[in-house]
Amino acid sequence: MSHVDILKLHSLKATPQRLCVLGVLEQHGHVTLEGIEQLTKLKFPTLSLSTIYRNINEMVKKEILSEVKIANKKEYYEITKENHAHLICSKCGKIEDFIINTDDIIKKAQSSTCSKISSATISFDTVCKECLSTK
Ligand SMILES: [Zn+2]
Ligand SMILES: [Zn+2]
Incomplete structure (x- = not known):
């Protein structure tokens, strides 16, 4: 399923920003908020951290993305998949x-x-x- 379809399925608009965040996570697997910020800013230099964070949160709420909690590490995000x-x-x-x-x-x-x-x-x-x- 394409990222556009995944967003539509969860009744979220497939904005370029959301697609960029999904692309970053698809490519890099597990990324911190700072990492997502750096990588999305390569494409959208004017995007603010709060906008990126809001987009991530919306996708976490819809379970498109998951927070990865690892002891002694910052919070990472990944595209939701089976339990692992x-x-x-x-x-x-x-x-x-x-x-x-x-x-x-x-x-x-x-x-x-x-x-x-x-x-x-x-x-x-x-x-x-x-x-x-x-x-
Ligand atoms: Zn190693
Ligand atoms: Zn994982």
Whole structure:
């Protein structure tokens, strides 16, 4: 599905700014607000941070984008996909997706703790392939 269709499906107008934010995230995977600002400003130099932030928030509310919460790291954003964990390179800081069914983990944790768990944030500290090969 194209980004224009995704926005339309969620009854958001496909503005050039929103499409640019989606393009940045598509290309780079996980990006901080500052990163999104820098990359969108390459195309729209006059765009203000508050406008970018408002657009991101609207798309987060519609679940087109997700906030990626990683311990000890700033908040990252990504295009919403199936539940997954993150591999974080301790050398270069790169974040990669690791598809794992977090629902199963939540179910297990919930039944063994008798608590109500709403979501799981799972990340693994790793050294990525590139960093391993350039040792
Ligand atoms: Zn690395
Ligand atoms: Zn991810």
